[in-house]
Amino acid sequence: MSRFSEVKNLVMNLEADFEKFYEKGNQAAGTRVRKGMQELKTLAQDIRSEVQNMKNAG
Template identity: 65%
Template structure:
């Protein structure tokens, strides 16, 4: 379950920057949000690959 915890930690870390960007219009926070979302995308792809590998190895 550590992969899930890593994803949740990343999402929680972005919460303040989301608020700063959307509520206060802070452009630097928007850059941090974009970078964080890119990291989430990479994490999601790694998890997808791992799940597929585990699923296929059990056949």
């Protein structure tokens, strides 16, 4: 479940930047959002691979 916690923390840490970008039009916050979403995508892919390997092993 620690992987799930990583995903939750990453999303929660992006919340302020989402607000700054969408509500205030802060372009730097948009860059941080894009970077964070890329990290989320990478983490999700790692988790998918881990789950698939565990499923196939057992």
